[in-house]
Amino acid sequence: MSQSTNQAASSSFASLQLKPDLLANLETMNFTQMTQIQAESLPAILSGKDVIAQAKTGSGKTAAFGLGLLNKLNVKRFRIQTIVLCPTRELADQVAKEIRTLARGTHNVKVLTLCGGVPMGPQIGSLEHGAHIIVGTPGRIVDHLDSGRLNLNNVNMLVLDEADRMLEMGFQDHLDHIIAQMPQHRQTLLFSATYPEQIQTIAEQIMVKPTMVKVETTHDDVTIEQQFFEMQDGQNRIEALELLLLDKQPSSAVVFCNTKRETQKVADSLADKGFSVLALHGDLEQRDRDKMLLQFANKSARILVATDVAARGLDIDELDAVFNYQIAYDTEVHIHRIGRTGRAGSTGVAYTFYNLEEMYKITAIEDAMKLEVSPKALPDMSVLTKQPLQAEMVTIQIDGGKKHKLRPGDIVGCLTNGKEIAGNQIGKIKVTDIRSYVAVPQALAKTALNKITKGRLKNRTFRAWFV
Incomplete structure (x- = not known):
């Protein structure tokens, strides 16, 4: 197991044997010091070892x-x-975006994303034009392999990102199929938040004398406060969740459930009670999942109820609270869940519900996190008189994107034409190939929609509607 170092010199990117164009680009990004996982894994990765x-x-x-x-x-x-x-x-989208950013200083690097949930046609066209790096989900990559559109004969590096989740989602056969199509002499990197036995088994099969690097998944007690609530026999968890949400009024919160069915049930119950809530789980179409994530990230919803798998890839900087509606099956997953709040130096709170039958999980959390769990009392029923917080923003979808030469600046220009909407009131903007999304304050929603549908973008009108 690698040991971390506290010496700033050895945690500097400049200390690595990186190509000059990569180092120069890191400087423009103000990336000078490595994080612990980078400092411990990059020397082995750069020397060609399996990690x-x-x-x-x-x-x-x-x-x-x-x-x-x-x-x-x-x-x-x-x-x-x-x-x-x-x-x-x-x-996959997040990873591809970051690789493209890291490659900005290197000319002509082509990164292609191959994922399910989107039409096959554009991917087939892109594959015909070739690529250096493929980022994708196992199922869609198998589809392209089986149809003869994808050739892996020249692959010299394989990266399995969040390998534990891929195995949980039943991708073992797909992984085996993909790996069988690439050269045995290659470098393999396996990144995982947890390390179940399945990971060890797959590592033994596909890796050669791998270097093990582990960054402890502990969190600063100052930034994450944990509160535990013991559910008595027959006690209604949804009522307990409602009491805490009304009492604490978090501006953004993720509620974790262990099953897709429970996720939808909890989201529906909260929606019936007037909460600004979305559900995210594997039974949803990919297009709908994308919209849910977008709305939550741009503050068009306060609460996201999600399964662990669906919440992977959730990129939210400021998350006030995490609720473990159902306690995680695995301690590492619990630590991973609560780590989504209190990030980037901000403070956060994690609330966990459990019953007597789950005490063994609580004991495991106490041992792993070196804490002593004392169950807290739920807020008084009087908080039920409070009104749930409504979303700060509303998302507008525009029927045009990159293929129509639309850019974020065009959308801002259209919305700020006149004095009704100021530039600093406009929220996040996302422009995809054929659609664009912009978040606007609730109070200005109708005005904003009117400006887009009746105004002009790139000298033409576009249809638009609230998501």
């Missing part, structure tokens, strides 16, 4: 393998040289 790295989301793991694969890449050789496999499209 197993255990670290939570938000630790900087994408930059660790991203820099490794870009440093190894031969840009002049226009062949697929790297495959990065992710459990969900959301995560």
Whole structure:
């Protein structure tokens, strides 16, 4: 197991044997010091070793393998040289975006995303034009392999990102199929938040003398406060959740459930009680999942009820609270869940419900996190007189995107034409190939929609509606 170092010199990107264009780009991004996972894994990755790295989301793991694969890449050789496999499209999109950012200083690097839930046609066209790096989900990559559109003969690096979730989601057969199609002589990197036995088994099968790196998944007690609530026999968890939400009034919160069915049930119950809530789970169409994530990220909903798998790839900077409606099956997953709040130095609270039958899980959490759990009392029923907080923003979908030459600046210009809406009132904007999304304050929603549908973007009108 690698040991971390406190010496700033050895945690500087400049201390690594990175290509000059990568180092220069890191400087423009103001990336000078490595995170712990980067400092411990990058030297082994850059020396060509197989690496197993255990670290939570938000630790900087994408930059660790991203820099490794870009440093190894031969840009002049226009062949697929790297495959990065992710459990969900959301995560794959995020990873591809970060690799492209890290590659900005290197000319002509082509990164292609191959994920399910989107039409096959554009992907087939992109594959015909070739790529250096493929980032995708196992199912869609198998589809392209089986139809003969994807050739992995030149792959010299395989990255399995969030390998634990891919195995949980039943991708073992797909992984085996993909790996069988690529050269045995390659470098393999395996990144995972948890390290179940299945990971060890797959590592033994596909890796050669891997270097193990583990960054402890502990969190600063100052930034994350944990509160536990023991549910008595027959006690209604949804009522307990409602009491806490009304009492604490978090501006943004994720409620974790263990099953898709429970996730939808909890979201429906909260919606019936007037809460601003969305559900995120595997039974939803990919397009709907994308919209849910977008709305939650741009503050068009206060509460997201989600399964662990669906919440991977959720990129929210400021999350006030996490609710463990059902306690996680695994201690590492619990730590991973609560780590979504209190990030980037902000404070956060994690509320966990459990019953007597789940005391063994509480004991495991106490041991792993070196804390003593004392159950707290729920807020008084009088808080039921409070009104749930409504979403700050509303999302407008515009029927046009990059293919129509639309840019975020065009949308801002249209909305700020006149004096009704100021530029600093406009929320997040996302422009995709054929759709665009903009978040606007609730009070200005109708005005904003009117400006877009009746105004002009790129000298033409576009249809638009509230998501």
